[in-house]
Structure formats: structure tokens, C-alpha cells
Amino acid sequence: MNTVIIIGVGAAGLIACGTAAKTADKVILIERNDILGKKLLITGKGRCNITNTAELEDIIAAYPTNGKFLYSAIYTFTNDDIINLIEDLGVKTKAERGGRVFPVSDKAADVVKAMKKYALRDNVSLITERVRNIIIKDGAVAGVETASGKIDGNRVIVCTGGKSYPKTGSTGDGYIFARQAGHTVVEPKPSLVPITVEEKWARELMGLSLRNVSITAFNEKNKKVYSDFGEMLFTHFGISGPIVLSMSAHLRRDERYRLEIDLKPALDAEQLDARLVRDFEKYSKKHIINSMDDLLPRALIPVVIELSGIEEHRCTGTITRGERMKIAELLKHLPLTFKGFRPIDEAIVTSGGVKVSEINPSTMESKKVSGLYFAGEVIDVDGYTGGYNLQAAWSTGYLAGMSAAE
Numbered sequence: 001m002n003t004v005i006i007i008g009v010g011a012a013g014l015i016a017c018g019t020a021a022k023t024a025d026k027v028i029l030i031e032r033n034d035i036l037g038k039k040l041l042i043t044g045k046g047r048c049n050i051t052n053t054a055e056l057e058d059i060i061a062a063y064p065t066n067g068k069f070l071y072s073a074i075y076t077f078t079n080d081d082i083i084n085l086i087e088d089l090g091v092k093t094k095a096e097r098g099g100r101v102f103p104v105s106d107k108a109a110d111v112v113k114a115m116k117k118y119a120l121r122d123n124v125s126l127i128t129e130r131v132r133n134i135i136i137k138d139g140a141v142a143g144v145e146t147a148s149g150k151i152d153g154n155r156v157i158v159c160t161g162g163k164s165y166p167k168t169g170s171t172g173d174g175y176i177f178a179r180q181a182g183h184t185v186v187e188p189k190p191s192l193v194p195i196t197v198e199e200k201w202a203r204e205l206m207g208l209s210l211r212n213v214s215i216t217a218f219n220e221k222n223k224k225v226y227s228d229f230g231e232m233l234f235t236h237f238g239i240s241g242p243i244v245l246s247m248s249a250h251l252r253r254d255e256r257y258r259l260e261i262d263l264k265p266a267l268d269a270e271q272l273d274a275r276l277v278r279d280f281e282k283y284s285k286k287h288i289i290n291s292m293d294d295l296l297p298r299a300l301i302p303v304v305i306e307l308s309g310i311e312e313h314r315c316t317g318t319i320t321r322g323e324r325m326k327i328a329e330l331l332k333h334l335p336l337t338f339k340g341f342r343p344i345d346e347a348i349v350t351s352g353g354v355k356v357s358e359i360n361p362s363t364m365e366s367k368k369v370s371g372l373y374f375a376g377e378v379i380d381v382d383g384y385t386g387g388y389n390l391q392a393a394w395s396t397g398y399l400a401g402m403s404a405a406e
Contacts, residue, residue, distance in 0.1 A: 001025045001026065002024050002025050002154060002155065002405065003024070003025060003026045003028065003152065003153040003154060003155065004024045004027045004028070004153065004155040004156075004157065004401070004404045004405055005027075005028045005030065005143065005144055005151060005153035005155065005156045005157070006020070006027065006028070006029050006030065006156075006157045006159060006401075007030050007131050007144065007156065007157070007158050007159060007160055007173075007174070007177070008030075008031065008158065008159035008160040008161060008174070008376075009029055009031040009033075009036045009037060009119075009159070010037060010038075010039050010040055010159060010161055010376060010377075010393065011037070011039075011040050011115070011390055011393035011394060011397065012159040012375040012376030012377070012393040012394070012396060012397030012400075013029065013031070013119075013159035013375075013376070013397065014036070014037060014040075014112075014115040014116065014118065014119045014397070015077075015082075015115065015118070015119070015393075015394050015397040015398050015401065016157050016159055016373075016375055016397040016398065016400050016401035016404075017029050017119035017120075017124060017401065018115070018118035018119040018121065018401070019397070019398050019401030019402050019405070020155075020157070020401035020402070020404055020405040021119070021121040021123055021124050021405075022405065023405040023406065024123070024155075024404070024405040025123065026123055026125070027121075027123060027124045027125070028124075028125050028127060028151060028153060029119065029120075029124055029125065029126045029127070030126075030127045030128075030129060030131055030144070030146070030151075031126070031127075031128055032128070032129065032130040032131075033128075034128060036112065036116055036126075037112035037115065037116065039161060040108060040111065040112050040115075040390075041108050041109060041112055042108070043108060043390065044100075044102065044108065046107070046108050047102050047103070047106045047107070047108060048102060048103060048107075048108035048110075048111045048112075048390075049100050049101065049102060049385075049386065049387040049390060050082060050083065050086060050093060050101045050102065050111060050390060051079040051082050051083065051101045051387040051388075051390060051391045052079060052098070052099045052100060052101060052386050052387040052388055052391065053079065053095050053099035053101060054079070054099050056074055056075060056078060056079070059074060059079060059388060059391060060074060062383045062384050062386070062388040063381055063382065063383040063384075063392065064249050064250065064382070064383070064384070065191075065249075065351055065380060065381055065382050066356045066379075066380055066381045067381070067383075069356040069359075069361050069379075069381060070361075070381060070392055070395060070396070071361065072361050072362045072399065073361070073364070073392075073395035073396045073398070073399045074391065074392075074395045076395065076398065076399050076402075077394060077395045077398035077399060078395075079101075079387075079391055081394075081398075082391065082394045083101060085118070086103075086111060086114055086115075089114035089115070089117055089118055090114060091103050091104075091105070091110045091111060091113075091114045092104040092105075097230075098230070098386055099386065099387075100386050100387050101387055127146070127151070129146040129147060129148060130146065130147065130173070131144045131145070131146055131173065131177070132144075132145045132146060132147065133145050133176075133177065133180055134156055134158075134177050134180060134181060134372065135150065136180075136181060136369055136372075139369060139370055140154070140369065140370040140371050141153065141154060141155060141156045141369060141370065141371035141372050142154070143156075144156060154371050155371045155404040155405075156371065156373065157364075157373040157374070157375055157397075157400045157401065157404055158174045158177055158178070158372070158373065158374050158375070158378055159374075159375050159376045159378065159397060159400075160172075160173045160174030160177070160378050161174065161350075161376060161377045161378060162174075162188055162350025162352070162353060162377040162378060172188065174353075174354070174374070174378035175353065175354070175378070178354045178374070178378070181366060181368060181369045181372055182368045182369070183354050183355065183358050183366065183368060184354075184355040184358060185352070185353060185354055185355070186352040186353060186354075186355055186380045187352050188344065188350045188351070188352035188353060189253070189344065189350070189351050190248070190341050190342070190343070190344040190346070190350065190351070191248065191249045191347060191348075191349050191350060191351035191382045192245040192246065192248060192249060192347055192348035192349050192382070192384070192385055192389075193248045193341045193342050193344070193346060193347035194235060194237065194238065194239065194240035194244065194245070194248070194341070194342040194346060195239050195240070195244055195247070195248055195251075195338060195339075195340070195341060196237045196238040196339040196340050196341070196342065197238035197239060197259070197336045197338060197339050198337035198338075198339050199335075199336055199337060201303045201306075201307075202234055202238055202239060202336060203234070203236055203237065203238065205234035205299055205300065205303070206234055206235055206236045207233075207234065207235075208233070208234045208297060208299050208300065209231065209232070209233045209234075209241070210231065210232050210233070210234075210241075210261075210263070210297070211230075212229070212231075212265070212266070213229070213230075213231075213232060213243075213261055213262060213263055213265065214227060214228065214229040214230075214243070214261070214262040214265040215227070215228060215232060215243050215244065215247060215259060215260070215261050215262075216259070216260045216262070217247055217250065217251060217257045217258070217259050217338070218257060218258045218259075218260070219255060219256075219257060220255065220256050220257075222258075225250055225251065225257065226246075226247045226250040226251070228243040228246055228247060229265060230242050230243040231243065232244050232261075237342065238336075238339065239336070242385045242386075245348060245385050246384040246385050246386075248341060249351070249382065249384060251338065251341075253340060253341060256338065257337075257338035258335065258336075258337065258338070259335070259336040259337070259338055260333045260334065260335055260336070261333075261334040261336065262331075262332050262333065262334075263296065263300075263331045263332070263334060264295075264331050264332065269328065269332065272328050272331060272332065273324070273325070273328055275295070276295075276324050276327065276328055277324070279291060279294055279295060280316050280317075280319060280324065282294075283316050284315075284317035285315065285316070285317060286315075286316055287312065287313045287314065287315065287316065288305060288310055288311075288312060288313075288314050288315075288316050288319060289301060289302060289305055289312040289313065291316040292304070292305075295331075296331075304327060304330050304331065304334070305327075307330055307334075307335075308323065308326045308327050308330055309326070310323055310326075310327070348385070348389070349377055349382045349383075349389045350377055350382065351380075351382045352380055353377065353378050353379050353380040353381070354374050354378055354379050355380055356379060356380055356381065359379065362399075363399065363400070363403035364396055364399050364400035364403060365400075365403060365404075371404075373400040373403065373404050374396075374400070375393070375396040375397040375399070375400040375401075376392070376393040376396055376397060377389070377392075377393065379396065381396075
């Protein structure tokens with residue numbers, strides 16, 4: 001009798017369960033939380049960024065850590081496959097800017113409800129407990145142990161997540177299980193995490209959101225490390241938002257970086273200067289502090305004026321060409337100094353996890369213990385924002401469920 005035990009009911013666990021249940025004799029789903037899919041409920045700010053519409057090769061390229069490991073998983077269960085599955089389960093989807101796919105309802109709860117329907121079949125048992133360890137005999141899985149005792153099973157899929165959002169249950173249990181089984185765990189660190197900066201003015205802009213801007217990071221050798229276009233947000237500690245979170249995956253904690261925000265990426269230097277000339281002529285009799293409302297969010301204007309060194313109550317008509325060029329320079333290269341990252345429990349995903357060279361990429365089975373599988377964020381793979389991390393969970397979960405049930 002083939003009994004598949006799945007530990008953890010997030011995106012990877014739900015799809016692994018439903019897929020395994022199609023052919024396995026019995027599936028036992030074990031979750032420590034009373035709420036299934038707890039982390040899935042908060043993804044995409046509660047909207048659930050299901051996947052991305054990008055081409056498969058571009059999706060694989062969107063994982064800065066070990067993307068090639070996902071080749072078999074993503075080609076076995078693609079972005080189109082998860083969209084079709086969720087729509088077949090009654091949840092209509094839509095694609096937004098950057099290929100991000102969401103439910104039409106904008107409710108992550110609808111996706112969780114659909115995936116629960118997919119997972120909880122007649123041959124599936126749900127147990128709400130915390131697994132203490134995986135039972136291994138003669139190099140093969142024999143079941144798991146919980147506070148209530150032993151549960152027999154010849155296949156175990158670990159879908160426990162990483163260490164991000166620990167309040168959802170992602171506290172690193174999977175790493176403990178992996179080490180017990182003889183696996184190497186690459187030290188977990190935050191990825192897709194907000195960034196702290198040195199500048200006081202950035203923190204004082206807390207709550208200000210910027211759209212259609214670009215951000216660039218330079219290392220100590222003044223080499224461009226990363227650049228992206230989109231949305232960002234000022235916070236009480238520094239900066240966050242989609243382009244900042246994606247940038248964080250390319251920065252190292254022990255290095256120093258210089259950041260630049262281009263507030264007007266659609267305009268080149270000549271076009272921006274022409275725009276400033278027009279605005280300054282239009283508001284020539286006003287103070288410079290009141291002459292840039294057409295160009296910038298109100299809260300940001302005093303910052304730019306102060307950094308330019310121009311007295312804010314100067315009459316706009318007296319601004320020299322050199323001073324105007326200084327303002328233009330700041331609009332294209334607003335400087336910030338990287339200080340560090342927010343804690344791992346604020347990260348959207350965890351970088352690090354079970355070493356991919358010790359997992360069979362064609363099945364997600366451990367190369368060290370027969371019948372042991374890994375799926376989702378517990379593996380040392382992480383992607384950019386935009387639905388890529390959930391796609392990795394869907395694909396690895398599906399492949400692990402399919403393989404374990406055979």
C-alpha cells in the first residue's frame with residue numbers, strides 16, 4: 001500500500017496532496033496550523049499573485065538562485081497549467097502589468113478555497129499536529145512521528161516553507177528534518193526583503209508610494225549591480241515595494257551599495273530640462289517650493305529642494321540654469337545609501353534551504369533517503385517578485401506529488 005505523507009499545507013503542500021491523491025492509495029496531510037494555506041492567504045497583499053505569464057525560459061531565468069534546478073519541474077507543470085487548474089476549480093484569473101496573474105476577485109482566499117477542493121479528496125486524511133521527526137529505516141522513509149505517536153507511510157513530502165513569515169508556521173522545521181536525513185542546508189537568509197537606508201529624509205517620507213520610477217544599485221567599485229522599473233514605497237526604516245524587494249535578492253549584507261532613484265525615467269536629460277523650463281516659467285512668480293507640484297508628489301518636493309541646496313522660498317523666476325540643472329540631476333539620480341536588510345521574518349521568501357545537488361530535479365526525491373521528497377520554499381531556490389516564487393511552489397509540489405504517488 002502506497003501511503004504518502006505531506007508535511008505542510010501551503011501552496012506546495014496543497015498541490016502535492018491533490019496530485020498524489022489521484023494515484024496513491026492513501027494521502028495523509030499534516031499541518032500544524034488550524035488554517036490551511038495560511039501563508040498563501042497573505043501573498044500579493046492578500047490578492048495572491050498566482051504566477052506569471054512569461055515564457056517558460058524567462059520564468060526559469062527569474063530565479064537568481066538555482067533556477068536551472070527547476071527546469072524539469074516547471075516544464076512538467078507550467079504557468080499555463082496552474083492557471084487552467086485554478087480556473088477549472090472555479091476561480092477566474094486576470095493578468096496585470098508585468099505578467100502578474102491574480103484571481104479576478106482579488107481575493108487570495110478564493111485561491112486557497114479552490115486548492116483545498118483540489119487537495120482534500122476522499123483518500124486524503126488531514127491531521128492538525130506538528131511533526132517532530134521523520135522516521136527513516138535502512139535508508140528509506142517509514143513514516144513520521146508527532147506528539148500523538150507514529151504515523152506509517154512509505155513516502156514523505158516536506159512542504160514546510162522557509163523561515164519567512166514565521167507567524168504562518170514557516171519556522172524552519174523542514175531544515176531540521178532535512179539535516180536529520182543527512183542533507184546539507186544552505187544557511188537561510190532573507191530574500192525579497194525591505195531595505196534600510198541611512199538617509200533620515202527617506203524614513204520621514206513613510207507611506208509615500210512612487211509609481212513608474214526606476215531604482216539602480218551600484219557597488220563600491222561603482223559597478224551597476226541591479227536596475228529595475230516599477231513601484232516602490234518609503235517606510236519608517238527605509239524603502240520597500242516590488243522593485244526594492246526584487247533588488248534585495250541581488251545585494252549582499254556584508255557589502256556597501258549606493259542607490260539611485262530615477263523619478264522621471266521616461267524623460268532623458270534634455271526632455272527633463274525642457275519640462276523644468278516650462279514649469280518654472282509657468283510658476284515664475286511663486287516660491288520654488290510651490291513650483292514643482294506638476295512634476296512630483298507634494299511630500300517629495302521639499303526633499304529635492306533641500307538636497308539641491310536652494311533656499312525653498314526663493315522666487316522661481318530667479319533660479320539659475322546651474323540650479324535648474326542641479327534639480328534635474330536629483331530627479332534622475334536621487335541618492336540613497338544602503339544600510340542593510342530588514343529581519344528574515346519580514347522577508348517574502350527565504351534564500352537558502354535544502355541543497356539542490358542532493359535532490360533529484362526530475363522527481364524532487366532525496367538522493368540520500370529513498371521515499372523522501374522536498375517541495376516549495378524549503379529548497380534552496382528563490383525568485384523575483386511577480387508570481388515566480390508561487391510558480392516554483394506549484395511546480396515542485398506537483399512534481400513531488402506525482403513522483404511520490406507512482
